[in-house]
Amino acid sequence: MVNFSDLQLHDMEPVYVQIVRHLKRAIFLGEAAVGESLPSRRELAAQLCINPNTAQKAFRLMEEEGLIQTPKNAASTVFYDEETLGRIRQEMTGDLVRQFVAEAKENRLTLAEVMKMVEEAWQERGENV
Template sequence: MYHFHELKLSSKQPVYIQIALYVKRQILLGAVESGERLPSRRDVAVQLNVNPNTVQKAYKLMEDEGYVRTMGNQGSVIYTDEQLISRIEEELTSELVQDFIASVKEIRLNYRNVIELISKHWDE
């Protein structure tokens, strides 16, 4: 069964979104597989020291996005396929790039300098 002990919560975004993003990252990294059971909402709330309603909101979001399925009293499981993994990869990559670009623009670096810096540091 999967656990959330390694998730470090921050104040940058709502906790339920951080929980969902953590699971997405774990799927993308191959640390969790399709069919793997998630702990109960109550167990996750205890692990993270958050309100169970927050965890319920995270599970609902993950179900709505299609990578968690809940079957009655049997609990929740991870569900993935190639299409879903591709969608998660695209989403997370796009977010990273958008955040990076926003940061670069904020400090007024020009495009050419950014490309040169990326090229320089790519193989480090």
């Protein structure tokens, strides 16, 4: 079952959007596979201490975005195709990169300087380049 217990809600955006983003991140990281079940709307509302209508709104949005399926009289499950997965990947990384590039340019860094700093930071984390 998809785990929402580590979702830390905040006041910066609507709760239902945070729930949808949490599922997208789980899909992006490979932590939510196609066919994996989600808690019921009531279970999610109780777990996150939110209004059941907010949970319902999150489920509706996840269905509209092609992230879950809810068959009649059955639990909702994760569902996405390659196109949806590509859209999630772009959403999860594209905005981050654009923001980083904008700030680097505001700081008048060259592409070479940025690439060197990224490579150094990558290596500091113990990852292979």
